[in-house]
Amino acid sequence: AQSSAEGQPRTGVDIVGLRKRFRAPDGTIVAAVDDVTLHMPKGDFCVLLGPSGCGKTTLLRCLAGLEHPDEGSITIDGQPVFGPGIRTVEPQDRPVGMVFQNYALWPNMTVADNVAFPLTTGPRKNRLPKEQIRARVDEVLKIMGLSSHGSRAIGQLSGGQQQRVALARAIVAGTDVVLFDEPLSNIDAKVREILRRELRAMQQDLGFTAVYVTHDQAEAMELADQITVMRAGKVMQTGSARDIYERPRNRYVAEFIGTANLIPVTSTGSEAHQVGTPIGPIRIADPGPDGPADTPRFVASRAHRWWIDTAERSGENVWSGEITNAVFAGSYTEYVVQLGETSVRVWADDNPELAPGRKVWVGVDPAACVVVLDHD
Numbered sequence: 001a002q003s004s005a006e007g008q009p010r011t012g013v014d015i016v017g018l019r020k021r022f023r024a025p026d027g028t029i030v031a032a033v034d035d036v037t038l039h040m041p042k043g044d045f046c047v048l049l050g051p052s053g054c055g056k057t058t059l060l061r062c063l064a065g066l067e068h069p070d071e072g073s074i075t076i077d078g079q080p081v082f083g084p085g086i087r088t089v090e091p092q093d094r095p096v097g098m099v100f101q102n103y104a105l106w107p108n109m110t111v112a113d114n115v116a117f118p119l120t121t122g123p124r125k126n127r128l129p130k131e132q133i134r135a136r137v138d139e140v141l142k143i144m145g146l147s148s149h150g151s152r153a154i155g156q157l158s159g160g161q162q163q164r165v166a167l168a169r170a171i172v173a174g175t176d177v178v179l180f181d182e183p184l185s186n187i188d189a190k191v192r193e194i195l196r197r198e199l200r201a202m203q204q205d206l207g208f209t210a211v212y213v214t215h216d217q218a219e220a221m222e223l224a225d226q227i228t229v230m231r232a233g234k235v236m237q238t239g240s241a242r243d244i245y246e247r248p249r250n251r252y253v254a255e256f257i258g259t260a261n262l263i264p265v266t267s268t269g270s271e272a273h274q275v276g277t278p279i280g281p282i283r284i285a286d287p288g289p290d291g292p293a294d295t296p297r298f299v300a301s302r303a304h305r306w307w308i309d310t311a312e313r314s315g316e317n318v319w320s321g322e323i324t325n326a327v328f329a330g331s332y333t334e335y336v337v338q339l340g341e342t343s344v345r346v347w348a349d350d351n352p353e354l355a356p357g358r359k360v361w362v363g364v365d366p367a368a369c370v371v372v373l374d375h376d
């Protein structure tokens, strides 16, 4: 097994220097997974998040063994399954279960047969005897609260029950890592919320490591212990939902998650924790990551961390400006406020709503201001 810097055996999923290229129909080469190094700790809910085409499904398929990487190595629960000098482990022999889009259950098979399926494939000589398969299926159905549903057809189950069958099938072979490929993507929004909560509760109960692909940031924030934001085959940032939201390291992450104001940094400030910008000095909480000196930087701040006032205000990180747009969004109103050449978005729940053209004072807590790089 691989070891961490402290010499402790690492478990969960370890991906080192992984690359997978495809040749597109027009002959160009696409780096779907481009030098990805990532550790997913055992028992964590790990989400791969990014827009369509960023390579998250390809990365998941590399873990499952459904895609053969060009370079790098993969270790799952201490077992090397791909890498230089090791025999690549076939999908059915990897210590992972998989939950597909829309669960991919067989509608005409019973619940028990769906769950038993992974135990009935592969070379016959490796299979468990029938009675042991039945016992194991019963055990898993019991864990999932589906004991009385074993002989039902899939079509007779609710969405929540189908999710549990899919999960039962993924863990029946006794694996501790479950891979999820956007299982909730085609499900109605209200039901999806319920299923998401149930999935998270089951994952915590059972304690397996989840690797979950989605393009939905709200889903990622709600489910994840660890979020990995991907773009064009590369990892942009890995961290907790709070890290990613409050301490984005680059412009892409700041803009992909939530609504951020990005104000260009024009000079390093005369004091620590202060930078120069087109609207004057801004006091900041975090000077941001080190990076090449010539990489453009921005002060990133969340729209909901700004305030707006019609009475004159003064102090640090306070500006006067004019409202150019106001959009009521239910729990808040989004104001666009012009500060010279720079505009900021301010989410406020002030009532009554202020009209465009109004002169206002706006400001932001330095604790909500971090410097991000334009790109890595």
Ligand code: ATP
Residues within 6 Å of the ligand: 022, 023, 024, 030, 031, 032, 050, 051, 052, 053, 054, 055, 056, 057, 058, 059, 215
């Ligand atoms: P989506 O959410 O749309 O599935 P994704 O982030 O999961 O997107 P991938 O499906 O992993 O992205 O695709 C990454 C890139 O690799 C894309 O440019 C895609 O067109 C390309 N790609 C993926 N599979 C193949 C393939 N079998 N042949 C050629 N190109 C592929």
